[in-house]
Amino acid sequence: MTQLSDQHLLASYEALHEHAELELELVGRGEIDRLAELGERWEQLTRELPASPPTEAAPLLRQARLIHERTRIELIRLRESLLAEIGTSARARRAADGYAGQVARLPHLDRSA
Numbered sequence: 001m002t003q004l005s006d007q008h009l010l011a012s013y014e015a016l017h018e019h020a021e022l023e024l025e026l027v028g029r030g031e032i033d034r035l036a037e038l039g040e041r042w043e044q045l046t047r048e049l050p051a052s053p054p055t056e057a058a059p060l061l062r063q064a065r066l067i068h069e070r071t072r073i074e075l076i077r078l079r080e081s082l083l084a085e086i087g088t089s090a091r092a093r094r095a096a097d098g099y100a101g102q103v104a105r106l107p108h109l110d111r112s113a
Contacts, residue, residue: 009050013057013064016045020067027074 019042026035053061 009054010056010060012045012048013053013060016049017060017064017067019045020064020071024067024071024074027071027078030078032078 019038023035023038023042026032026038
């Protein structure tokens with residue numbers, strides 16, 4: 001390969017690494033909609049890579065893999081947090097419904113007496 005094509009190929013791995021960092025940043029901010037929009041871009045970036053990466057790309061690939069794993073862990077944490085909030089909300093709604101039922105059964109005070 002020529003020097004120019006090597007640099008171009010390495011730029012593709014740098015773009016992949018930068019994309020992984022952006023995904024992690026979006027998950028950290030809870031911007032799941034924007035993260036979902038990036039899915040096709042990841043596919044495009046990886047589709048363009050050769051089956052055997054150049055040696056120079058190894059550090060970028062390792063870092064991208066680690067960032068991707070951190071993103072996966074953050075997504076799991078976010079999911080667990082959302083599930084906990086849903087559970088809390090459901091319990092609060094059931095409690096409120098229970099109180100609402102009790103209020104309806106209380107006798108009304110006749111102020112005209």
